[in-house]
Amino acid sequence: MARFFDAEQISKTYPGVKANDQIKLSIDAGEIHALLGENGSGKSTLVKIIYGLLPPDEGKMLLNGQRYRPQSPRQARAEGVAMVFQHFSLFEALTVAENIELGMDDPPSRNKLEATIDQIGQRYRLPILPRRIVGDLSVGERQRVEIIRCLMQNPKLLIMDEPTSVLTPQEADQLFETLNELSHEGTSILYISHKLEEIRNLCTRATILRLGKVVNVCNPKSKSAQELAELMVGTNFATASKGSTVKGSEPLLCAENLSCGAVTEFGVSLSDVNFEVKKGEILGIAGVAGNGQEELAAVIAGEAKATGSLRFKGSDLLHKRITERRELGLLTAPEERLGHSAASEMSLTENAFLTADQRMALSSSGVIDWKKTKDFTRSVISQFDVRATGADSPARALSGGNLQKFVIGREIAQKPEALVVNQPTWGVDAAAAAIIRQALIDLASKGAAVLVISQDLDELLEISSSIAVLNLGQLSAAKNTDEITRNEIGLLMGGVHGPTVGSETTVVAA
Amino acid sequence: MLQLEPRLENSRVWIIATPVIAVLCTIIAGGAMFALLGINPVQATQTIFWAPLFDPELSAYARPQILVKAAPLILIAIGLSIGFRANIWNIGAEGQYVMGAIAAGAVGLAFYPLDAWYIFPLMFVAGLVGGAAWGFIPAMLKTRFGANEILVSLMLVYVAEHFLASVSLGFLRNPDGSGFPGSRNFQQYESAANPELIAGTGIHLGVIFAIFVVALAYALIRFHRFGYQVNLTGKSLRAARFSGVNPTKLTIACLCLSGALAGLAGMFELTGPAGQLTIDFNVGYGFTAIIVAFLGRLHPIGITAAGLLMALTYIGGELGQFMLNLPSAAIQAFQGMLLFFLLSLEFLTTYRIRFKLKRDA
Numbered sequence: 001m002a003r004f005f006d007a008e009q010i011s012k013t014y015p016g017v018k019a020n021d022q023i024k025l026s027i028d029a030g031e032i033h034a035l036l037g038e039n040g041s042g043k044s045t046l047v048k049i050i051y052g053l054l055p056p057d058e059g060k061m062l063l064n065g066q067r068y069r070p071q072s073p074r075q076a077r078a079e080g081v082a083m084v085f086q087h088f089s090l091f092e093a094l095t096v097a098e099n100i101e102l103g104m105d106d107p108p109s110r111n112k113l114e115a116t117i118d119q120i121g122q123r124y125r126l127p128i129l130p131r132r133i134v135g136d137l138s139v140g141e142r143q144r145v146e147i148i149r150c151l152m153q154n155p156k157l158l159i160m161d162e163p164t165s166v167l168t169p170q171e172a173d174q175l176f177e178t179l180n181e182l183s184h185e186g187t188s189i190l191y192i193s194h195k196l197e198e199i200r201n202l203c204t205r206a207t208i209l210r211l212g213k214v215v216n217v218c219n220p221k222s223k224s225a226q227e228l229a230e231l232m233v234g235t236n237f238a239t240a241s242k243g244s245t246v247k248g249s250e251p252l253l254c255a256e257n258l259s260c261g262a263v264t265e266f267g268v269s270l271s272d273v274n275f276e277v278k279k280g281e282i283l284g285i286a287g288v289a290g291n292g293q294e295e296l297a298a299v300i301a302g303e304a305k306a307t308g309s310l311r312f313k314g315s316d317l318l319h320k321r322i323t324e325r326r327e328l329g330l331l332t333a334p335e336e337r338l339g340h341s342a343a344s345e346m347s348l349t350e351n352a353f354l355t356a357d358q359r360m361a362l363s364s365s366g367v368i369d370w371k372k373t374k375d376f377t378r379s380v381i382s383q384f385d386v387r388a389t390g391a392d393s394p395a396r397a398l399s400g401g402n403l404q405k406f407v408i409g410r411e412i413a414q415k416p417e418a419l420v421v422n423q424p425t426w427g428v429d430a431a432a433a434a435i436i437r438q439a440l441i442d443l444a445s446k447g448a449a450v451l452v453i454s455q456d457l458d459e460l461l462e463i464s465s466s467i468a469v470l471n472l473g474q475l476s477a478a479k480n481t482d483e484i485t486r487n488e489i490g491l492l493m494g495g496v497h498g499p500t501v502g503s504e505t506t507v508v509a510a
Numbered sequence: 511m512l513q514l515e516p517r518l519e520n521s522r523v524w525i526i527a528t529p530v531i532a533v534l535c536t537i538i539a540g541g542a543m544f545a546l547l548g549i550n551p552v553q554a555t556q557t558i559f560w561a562p563l564f565d566p567e568l569s570a571y572a573r574p575q576i577l578v579k580a581a582p583l584i585l586i587a588i589g590l591s592i593g594f595r596a597n598i599w600n601i602g603a604e605g606q607y608v609m610g611a612i613a614a615g616a617v618g619l620a621f622y623p624l625d626a627w628y629i630f631p632l633m634f635v636a637g638l639v640g641g642a643a644w645g646f647i648p649a650m651l652k653t654r655f656g657a658n659e660i661l662v663s664l665m666l667v668y669v670a671e672h673f674l675a676s677v678s679l680g681f682l683r684n685p686d687g688s689g690f691p692g693s694r695n696f697q698q699y700e701s702a703a704n705p706e707l708i709a710g711t712g713i714h715l716g717v718i719f720a721i722f723v724v725a726l727a728y729a730l731i732r733f734h735r736f737g738y739q740v741n742l743t744g745k746s747l748r749a750a751r752f753s754g755v756n757p758t759k760l761t762i763a764c765l766c767l768s769g770a771l772a773g774l775a776g777m778f779e780l781t782g783p784a785g786q787l788t789i790d791f792n793v794g795y796g797f798t799a800i801i802v803a804f805l806g807r808l809h810p811i812g813i814t815a816a817g818l819l820m821a822l823t824y825i826g827g828e829l830g831q832f833m834l835n836l837p838s839a840a841i842q843a844f845q846g847m848l849l850f851f852l853l854s855l856e857f858l859t860t861y862r863i864r865f866k867l868k869r870d871a
Contacts (some may be wrong), residue, residue: 343749
């Protein structure tokens with residue numbers, strides 16, 4: 001295969017950190033090339049440079065043998081480089097065709113455009129109806145819109161940023177078919193992910209970054225996932241191991257017909273959710289993001305109102321305030337680290353006070369004992385190996401993984417009787433994720449009831465004792481982890497989406 | 511090429527250095543303006559900054575005036591700053607100031623001419639309640655109906671001003687005042703008076719109370735859960751809710767608190783320096799206090815310094831007008847320059863400037 005893209009000696013420095021240090025990256029024509037690395041390893045910076053969002057401090061790039069220096073994404077697109085972002089930039093109130101039209105410099109007539117969308121959709125197995133409103137689409141369908149939008153420009157190099165993090169296993173498989181199809185036609189793909197298994201399946205070459213430097217270029221198929229992870233992290237680390245769970249008989253936290261309205265405009269409302277978590281049990285809640293995860297976490301925490309019943313240690317929770325629930329021993333860690341579970345401008349000590357005031361008795365009649373709070377903060381920092389300059393450093397100065405260790409550690413250190421975590425390892429590096437998972441397992445083995453909401457199916461299979469699936473605000477019955485297959489979970493995750501995809505395919509084909 | 515870079519942590523050196531640099535810049539730019547007007551710039555700046563404090567003849571009058579003017583500014587600004595920290599924007603302190611004064615005045619006059627120790631304390635309570643009640647109106651409208659507190663509190667200023675005009679011409683008018691508008695003079699009603707405590711210093715009960723409130727606000731923000739919740743709400747409303755803050759209660763508390771302190775400022779002003787409820791009782795302290803609050807970076811110590819500085823430029827400006835015949839527009843421009851430099855240089859605490867050569871990509 002011919003060399004298509006070359007980057008040499010790319011460097012980029014931010015204040016205090018060298019994000020890219022003499023990076024070399026080469027991609028052949030039609031190759032699916034993996035870019036691997038932890039959060040903060042410089043993946044995003046490199047990709048932004050290639051896509052014209054950032055100018056590099058040093059280095060040069062060649063595209064098809066020609067000097068390539070995009071000043072803007074528009075120029076990058078003109079030269080045949082397209083990118084699908086992890087976070088979509090679609091207008092929910094507009095239709096698929098309107099959204100695609102908005103991104104074009106020179107859009108054709110609406111009819112012609114819709115025909116092209118259908119055509120690309122058929123050719124690359126990306127079925128989508130051009131007239132559907134984006135707000136009504138599933139996440140997988142929205143991603144298809146983004147991909148079609150890129151393919152409209154006939155890109156020679158397609159950059160995909162963590163594309164499967166929001167997909168069900170079936171949707172991911174479908175995406176891989178599309179990508180393989182593209183690669184056969186000669187389109188090069190730069191595939192960014194931290195999911196090692198899928199990279200081993202999809203890619204033939206991987207460039208691994210650590211701390212802004214290329215540490216290895218290899219064929220991922222020839223290495224095990226553990227080896228790849230160790231190259232990424234630079235050290236050996238243990239994967240979480242399930243402890244012996246002391247299962248109680250009585251359910252500690254149980255919900256009956258729990259319903260609530262959507263928290264955001266295009267959110268999902270929960271309808272008649274039932275579950276119970278026993279002492280020592282980890283109940284995993286799988287599902288594609290945006291199917292009511294945020295709502296469920298908010299209802300249990302006490303941030304959103306709900307109907308039905310939610311009982312903890314036998315007492316009714318729904319009429320209790322969030323602080324009262326904490327006093328009872330029910331703690332929560334929401335998905336968003338910055339701005340929800342922690343305030344970015346505040347110090348770690350202040351952030352520790354944010355949830356630990358009640359259970360750790362950090363204040364008396366309103367007067368805060370900052371010394372005690374600081375001691376507690378330090379114990380969280382050391383117990384969970386949080387890398388920070390100290391208890392006074394602001395939350396925003398921590399990397400995603402370290403802040404997440406702090407936020408989860410803050411709850412675990414309060415010795416909760418029940419803990420609810422939403423996306424505990426979202427955007428967290430592999431080493432930190434392993435620590436967090438092990439901490440959750442240890443907490444359960446000490447007799448706490450743990451509820452983990454996660455999009456990462458591997459994670460749930462690894463740590464939970466039983467799994468239920470949340471889809472369109474409805475929760476499936478929980479099944480023992482040993483008795484449920486990945487495929488079964490995938491189908492439940494697809495839920496109502498499954499048939500829709502099928503029927504659409506027929507419509508498009510007809 | 512010049513580049514701005516955000517600092518990882520705010521620079522402590524610059525937090526202290528920026529006000530000094532701002533004053534120097536103001537002296538240079540203002541001096542140039544005075545020179546263009548044909549006035550000796552050295553003499554002009556000296557009259558504004560130096561004379562009120564240290565001139566052997568003028569300071570006897572000016573120095574007490576600085577405290578008299580700074581006390582209500584600081585008192586109101588402290589209250590506002592607590593709301594501002596939580597992103598609750600009370601712009602109507604002027605109205606709360608007026609209503610506090612009217613409530614206190616009404617209570618005081620109700621007892622006239624009785625001589626009793628409890629009258630002044632009752633007026634204190636009335637001033638507090640009057641201001642808080644006027645702050646409670648936007649609070650309730652915001653929490654119940656989602657009305658914007660900026661607009662509501664501002665519009666209530668004009669309501670309060672008309673009410674002031676009405677009472678000083680109507681039911682609080684001095685019956686022995688031979689028909690002149692305005693209430694009785696509280697300075698002459700001993701049980702309701704707030705006199706200068708130490709002659710020649712300008713110190714009255716309101717000044718002492720302002721110092722007490724500065725200390726209290728500092729402790730509240732630093733060590734109390736309420737202060738923490740206020741800060742947290744300002745930094746992230748969602749995190750605050752997660753922490754257990756009730757935003758409705760916090761909004762009401764902040765607006766009532768700032769209203770109460772503005773009302774008390776009005777009460778001290780009425781019973782002390784002003785003496786009388788008249789149509790033009792309010793002179794804009796409630797609005798100037800907004801500037802003072804931001805100038806002091808919403809910090810009690812900063813607010814104290816900013817309040818004193820604002821008072822100094824007002825008094826100095828007045829001196830400049832009658833000593834050097836400076837046009838009042840020039841004084842206002844000079845004060846504007848000071849604010850401009852203070853606020854524009856503030857970015858140095860959060861950003862650093864770097865000189866960089868552009869390299870080929």
